[in-house]
Amino acid sequence: MTAIAATPRSAPAGRTHEVTNQPPPRVGHDAADDxxxxxxxxxxxxxxxxxxxxxxxxxxxxxxxxxxxxxxxxxxxxxxxxxxxxxxxxxxxxxxxxxxxxxxxxxxxxxxxxxxxxxxxxxxxxxxxxxxxxxxxxxxxxxxxxxxxxxxxxxxxxxxxxxxxxxxxxxxxxxxxxxxxxxxxxxxxxxxxxxxxxxxxxxxxxxxxxxxxxxxxxxxxxxxxxxxxxxxxxxxxxxxxxxxxxxxxxxxxxxxxxxxxxxxxxxxxxxxxxxxxxxxxxxxxxxxxxxxxRGVRTIIEMVTMTRLDCVLGSASGTRAALAEAAHHVRHRRVSGALLADQPLMRNVIADLGVESEAATALALRLAGAADRAQRGDAGERAFLRLATAVAKYWVCKRQPAAVAEALECLGGNGYDEASGMPRLYRDAPLNGIWEGSGNVNALDVLRALTREPGCLDAFRAEVDAAAGADTRLDTAWRSLLGELGTPSDPGEAALGARRLVERMALVLQGSLLVRHAPAAVADAFCATRLGGEGGAAFGTLPRGADLAGIWERVPR
Structure with missing residues (x-):
């Protein structure tokens, strides 16, 4: 039998394949460019x-x-x-x-x-x-x-x-x-x-x-x-x-x-x-x-501020996950097109962007209230008392879902420790537990509403600042006010506390976005979170939503 000599091929030593279609490392950026x-x-x-x-x-x-x-x-x-x-x-x-x-x-x-x-x-x-x-x-x-x-x-x-x-x-x-x-x-x-x-x-x-x-x-x-x-x-x-x-x-x-x-x-x-x-x-x-x-009364000053940091941390973690997901889809191609240009992925990232902006706006509003309260503003102190518990419940509750969706945008890469996404995911539930779980904060909201009526007055003034700007917000707020103003059995109130606090958080976020965010973001939020036009999962913004306008706010 005649031996057949193999013809050597020119290739770099030790190289078996070329890596393509993987996003570059997200380094050398300004995390405050937001x-x-x-x-x-x-x-x-x-x-x-x-x-x-x-x-x-x-x-x-x-x-x-x-x-x-x-x-x-x-x-x-x-x-x-x-x-x-x-x-x-x-x-x-x-x-x-x-x-x-x-x-x-x-x-x-x-x-x-x-x-x-x-x-x-x-x-x-x-x-x-x-x-x-x-x-x-x-x-x-x-x-x-x-x-x-x-x-x-x-x-x-x-x-x-x-x-x-x-x-x-x-x-x-x-x-x-x-x-x-x-x-x-x-x-x-x-x-x-x-x-x-x-x-x-x-x-x-x-x-x-x-x-x-x-x-x-x-x-x-x-x-x-x-x-x-x-x-x-x-x-x-x-x-x-x-x-x-x-x-x-x-x-x-x-x-x-x-x-x-x-x-x-x-x-x-x-x-x-x-x-x-x-x-x-x-x-x-x-x-x-x-x-x-009076130990609880003394240490509650510390708990209030750590709850504020839980909101800040959850808003930060949500935005970090969004930034990683957006970076991935801006560089990854599927079927010859960038994921960022494909309609369904654009919807997912935009929806996460809306969620992140709502969390960030509320977190910074609380920080502003804390700053003014410690300088003697009684109205801001009353607002901070109620709104911190509301935000602690909702923003921290939403972080795990948002991070999970962002991780999914990377597919299998997101499940790999090297991506950093698993660490963000493991950290995501923490702020919902630290300084009082969801139930603790929901019941704290009921306590504030019952024992400190000035808190509701301050909360009402904040939401009312956006009155007339969006009919969906106005409708949701009227409905919620009717419930807040109706006395109920304590047991029944506790049974529905989570739903009540969720609605309070959403109308508060809606008011902030309607007043301060671009129309694309505020409209998408009110349509999906208040108007019933969105689904349970992220990526369900309705037809006609200004996705391009929302994407302009997504960090790079």
């Missing part, structure tokens, strides 16, 4: 922050920060309960990427800094910066948020605030367990829930006993305390006079370790870069914050 965000920033009084926001946006979109985000999640926190000699240390070690993310966040004033900034719009600027920066990596936002939220609660104890507030509002990230007053900056956390009660904090069994020298001794076990390596914690415990709030430092003023035994870290679905823990208190030193027996 008309929805920039318009909201100016509208709520913080246009002076625009240049800084773009600087943060360019850093967010850099390859370096994207690498930090991947590494901080791939190499999560590790608990060390003891040192090599058997001494308890209760420390949590983080990957250097986590520290890099935290250093930027604190250095950019995304923690407690706005409370020390006299400029109108300081809280709006911080909210926009938080939304842009956390779009790169959401987990490290938890300690940043709690530090921001701790300041107004700590002010219930002026003598403690005088010592710690300057450090909580610092721009210096100074990790490590040392005496608080010897550090350049501090981070704060909270310890509320226990395993027998969860949200029902009045069932807490952690006990606090006064020492007679201004300090208290705490004993008990907390079930879900995030960021245990922070410096200070606001903790709920049962004092002789009832449930009270205490400041518990990890390290005491004399430099000795306070008893803060970390039993284990939670193995969570998402939020992997952030440590969440079960600490045990045993003769742990604390200081009373606020009145004895």
């Amino acid at each position: 008309p929805v965000l920039l318009e909201g920033l100016a509208r709520e009084g913080a246009a002076w922050y625009t240049e800084d926001l773009h600087r943060i946006g360019r850093l967010t979109g850099s390859e370096q920060v994207q690498r930090w985000a991947r590494e901080a999640n791939a190499h999560g926190p590790v608990l060390r309960t003891h040192d090599r000699y058997g001494n308890r240390v209760d420390e949590v070690d983080f990957h250097p990427a986590y520290h890099s993310l935290m250093e930027v966040a604190v250095g950019e004033g995304l923690g407690g800094t706005p409370w020390a900034d006299p400029r109108p719009g300081a809280h709006v600027a911080r909210a926009a910066g938080f939304m842009v920066w956390s779009s790169a990596e959401a987990g490290h936002g938890c300690p940043v948020s709690m530090t921001y939220a701790a300041v107004p609660a700590l002010r219930s104890a002026p003598e403690l605030a005088a010592v710690y507030e300057p450090l909580l509002t610092s721009r210096s990230y100074d990790p490590g367990l040392r005496a608080p007053t010897g550090k350049r900056g501090l981070l704060a956390g909270m310890g509320m829930t226990e395993k027998q009660g969860g949200t029902d904090v009045r069932s807490n069994t952690t006990a606090a006993v006064p020492e007679g020298d201004g300090t208290w001794r705490l004993r008990g076990h907390k079930w879900f305390t995030s960021a245990p390596m922070n410096d200070l914690f606001l903790v709920l415990a049962q004092a002789p006079g009832g449930l009270s709030c205490f400041l518990v430092p990890r390290v005491l003023p004399d430099g000795t370790r306070n008893t803060f035994r970390i039993q284990r870290l939670k193995d969570k679905l998402g939020n992997r870069s952030n440590a969440s823990s079960e600490p045990e208190f045993d003769d742990t030193v604390g200081w009373l914050v606020g009145e004895e027996g």
Whole structure:
């Protein structure tokens, strides 16, 4: 038999195929180059922050920060309960990427800094910066948020605030367990829930006993305390006079370790870069914050601000997923045409764009209310009280569905960890659970409507500002007002609380979009969310919707 010699082909060594029709990496962009965000920033009084926001946006979109985000999640926190000699240390070690993310966040004033900034719009600027920066990596936002939220609660104890507030509002990230007053900056956390009660904090069994020298001794076990390596914690415990709030430092003023035994870290679905823990208190030193027996009232100041950050975070996560999906379809071809040019995909992305714009507009409106409320505006404080609970319920509830749809736009690529979409998807349900689940916030809305009538007046004024601009909005609002003004049995009211709060969120978003968004976005929102012209899934905008006008608002 004659051997047949193979003819060598010219091809690069080791190359078996050529990669085509894959989108380029989405790096080197400005994550703040977003008309929805920039318009909201100016509208709520913080246009002076625009240049800084773009600087943060360019850093967010850099390859370096994207690498930090991947590494901080791939190499999560590790608990060390003891040192090599058997001494308890209760420390949590983080990957250097986590520290890099935290250093930027604190250095950019995304923690407690706005409370020390006299400029109108300081809280709006911080909210926009938080939304842009956390779009790169959401987990490290938890300690940043709690530090921001701790300041107004700590002010219930002026003598403690005088010592710690300057450090909580610092721009210096100074990790490590040392005496608080010897550090350049501090981070704060909270310890509320226990395993027998969860949200029902009045069932807490952690006990606090006064020492007679201004300090208290705490004993008990907390079930879900995030960021245990922070410096200070606001903790709920049962004092002789009832449930009270205490400041518990990890390290005491004399430099000795306070008893803060970390039993284990939670193995969570998402939020992997952030440590969440079960600490045990045993003769742990604390200081009373606020009145004895009024702990919930004291710590609710912190909860309100962390709920605001949940809304900001969900709006940010929704927009991040939209941006990734839009980038993919702008480069991927199917049947010879870009996905972005194919009618059904255009509808899906446009619908996600409408959802994202509604979430962003509402989030920034809340930030504006928070800024004006802390400057003494009673009407804005009343609006914030009700609208935060409404937005916390709805915006956080919508994020998982929106992220899932965005992931699907990438097909199998979206299910691959390398795309980053699975991390966005795992993180998506968190804000709906943190600081009160959907039911908790829906019932809180009923509580505000029943006990604080001024809240409804402020909410009504906000929605009424768009009266006459869209008949679908007007009709939905009249129907809702009729229900809000009709007394009902408490049991029946609770049974329908979710539907009520959903409708409140939609008319509030509709009012904001009708007043501030382009006609294409506002019309599509009112048609589908208020007028019944859309379906249950995304991508069901009706015929005649101005998809091109909506796409102009979709980030690149």
